[in-house]
Amino acid sequence: MKGSIIKYERDNIDTDVILPGPYLKIHDYAELAKHAMEGLDKDFHKRVKPGDFIVAGKNFGCGSSREHAPIALSYSGVKAVLALSFARIFYRNAVDGAFLLPIEIDESAYHDISDGDSLEVNISKNEIKNLTKNKVYKMKPFPELIGKIIEAGGLFNYKP
C-alpha cells in the first residue's frame, strides 16, 4: 500500500474537526467526504488524493462516536491514518467498518515523516518505508483480533 502524506503536527484531532457536528445529519458517504477535516483544514478536500495517508499526533479521533469521521476520510481517498495513538471508538469504527487502517507509529517516525513524503506500508511485516527519505520505520503490530477483522474486510465478514 503506497501513498503520500498529509501531516497535521498536533494531538487530539477530534471528531468535531474531522467532520463537524452540523453534517451529522448527512448519511450520503460521498457528500460527507466533501466536509472531511473541515474544522481544521478547509482545503483538505482539494488537497487529498486517493490513496493518501494522514499523519498525526496522539489521541487521533477523540470525541464523538460518529462513524461519519472515518467514513468522510475514507471516501475522500484516505487509506490509512498513522498516529501516535487513537481514541477507541474512532479506532474500532475504522477497523470494523473497513474504512481505513489506524496505524500506530512511534515518536521518531512521527517526527521524521514530512508532509508530502511518499510512504509504503507493509502490514504483514509491520513496516513503513519512507520512499522520499529512504528510511524504514516500525509500526505497532495490530492486536490479533484486529488483524483478523482487517484481513476479513470488516466485522461483518469476520467469522469468530
Added chain:
Amino acid sequence: MLNITEKILARASGKSKVSPGDVVFVNVDKVMIHDVSGPGVIAVFEKLRKTGMKIDKIWDPERVWVAEDHFVPAADKISAQNIVSLTNFTKQFGIKKHFKYGMGQYGICHTLSHEEAMVLPGEVYVGGDSHTNTTGALGAFAAGLGHTDIAYVLLNGKIWFKIPETLYFKLNGKLPDHVMAKDLILQIIGDIGNDGAAYKTMQFGGTGVSEMSVESRLTLTNMTTEAGAKSGIVEPDQKLRDYLAERGVTKYDEVHSDVDAQYEKIYEYEGSEIEPTVAKPFSPENIAIARDLSSIELDKAYIGSCTGAKLEDLRAAAKILKGRTVKIRTEVLPAAISIFRKAMEEGLLKIFLDAGVVVGPPTCGACCGAHMGVLAKDEICISTTNRNFPGRMGHVESQTYLASPLVAAASAITGKITDPRDLK
C-alpha cells in the same frame, strides 16, 4: 479478585474470569440508537443488503430503544427525513421503545436512560453515542459504539470488547456547597488528560461518591468520555436502589467488585479541596480555577445537555438566578421533558423566565453545534456541556468554557466568568 466491570463482562461473555487485555465477545443486554446513529445504522444495513445479505429481522426488538435528540425539533428537511427514516425503521423491526419527540416522554438519550431506567445494574449496555458511558452510574457496563458495531449488535446480540484496565477515583468527603460533580470531573480530566483513561474504565467511589445523588454521579460518568474512557461506573448502593424504585424498577441482578478487586491505579481526591473549575477553549483538559478567569467577558451562557441539564442542575442554576437578572444571553434547555415538567412544578421555570432567560425544549442542539443556539465567530460561551473542541458549539473560531450549572448561572448574572461564592 475481579472488579465490577470485569465481573459484568465475564458474566456476559460466559467466562468465570477475565483479565484486562483479554478480547471477548460479549452478550449485550440493551442497545440504544438515536436520530444520528439510527440513520447511520440504516445506511450500514443498506450497504450490507447490497452485498446480498438478507435483513428482515433483528436479534431482539425488546432490548433495543430509540431516542430523537440531536436534530430535534427537526432542524431542516434532512433532519426531518432522518426522523421519518428512524420511525419507519422502528416500525419495520418491531421496536416499541421509541421516545418520539413531542409524544409523551422524550429528550436526550442518556438522560432517558436513567429517567426511564432503560438500563439496569449489572447489564451490558451499548449505544450509538460516545456519551453512552453516562449510564454506568447505574452500575452497568455502558459504552459507546459506531454505526457498524451497533448494526452488528442489532443483528447478532453481541460485540467484541477488550477487557479494560480500571482506574479507581476515590473521593474522600463531601463536595462543598458551591462545588458540583462537574467541577470534580473537570479537575480529574485536567489531571489525567484527554486520553488519560483511553481504552480504560473510570470507576468512582469513596465516601464523597456515596454521599452524592445519582444525578451527580451521572455527571462524573458522562464526562469519562472526555478522558478517552471506554466506560465509567459506580457500584450500586441504596441511593441507586431508591432511584430505580422511584421509577418502578426493583428487580435486577446487581454486580459488585470483590473485596480484593484489582485496579490499575487509584487516585484520591479530598472533597473539601475541589474548587469551582472551568475548562478553557479548546479542550476539556485545559482547566483553570473559575476565580482565576474572572476577567473573561462572555457573550452567552448555555445550561443544557445530558451533562448539565438534569433536574438538580436546573435547581442549582435556579438557586443562583432567583431574584436576579441575566447580563448576557442565557439559554436553559432541560435534558428531558420529564425534567422540564418537574422544573415547572417546582417553580424553576418561572425563576428562569423572571431572570430573562430563554427556556427551550430538550435537545442536544447547540451542545454539538447542530442547531438551536449555535455560536458565531468570536462569540464566547460558558456552557454546562461536555466538550469545547474548535467548532464544537458553532463557528470554528467561537469559544466555549465548560463549567458547572452554578458557575454558568453566576457568570450569566455578571457577564464574566464568576465563582458562585463571589456573586454579590
